[in-house]
Amino acid sequence: MTARSLSVYLRMIINNGSFILTTRSIAEMRIIVGNGLIPFYSENSIDNANETTQMATAGLGWYWSTLNDGHQYFGHTGGLP
Template sequence: MFLNNGSSILRPQSIVEMRRPVGDGLILYYSPNSADQLANVDAGLGWYWLTKNNGRRYVGHEGSMPGVTHSMFVNEKNNLGVIVLSTGDISSETQQSKETYETVTNIYMSLFECFDTDIM
């Protein structure tokens, strides 16, 4: 993680600690807007690892507040990242919130599918 022409902004030990999964793999991904079976997730300090059905693994973070949502994921194997910022609301238990969450997820997964080198 670098900024300012390659100057490190984090100590290597901090990066190792952020990437260390916690919970012994017992942390289940939960979405109040979905009854579907969701992917397995390992969580670190502020980051989590998402392994999809196709075996691809992504590290990232998602967040939302009323009226906004974001997703940021990286496929470290292929050195590829996607960030989606949206004014869509996923914080309520409405059909529109569920559709917004699915749309944001579809956008970033479509971008990975478009640019991932191991599927071209």
């Protein structure tokens, strides 16, 4: 995968699937087990390292985080398949 192809994929996710997937498909990708939204990720939380806990709260391995300036983003650590 190139940086360009990853960029296209991530823009598609951020834009609710426009041009590639339907909005409904993207919404379903963001749902976690237990019928909620993508969980917030804390670099200081031991729960993030607990595979059982993380797998029960992950939607395709995405997590939300907040930068020091208040901006939120979602990402993937690469730790989940």
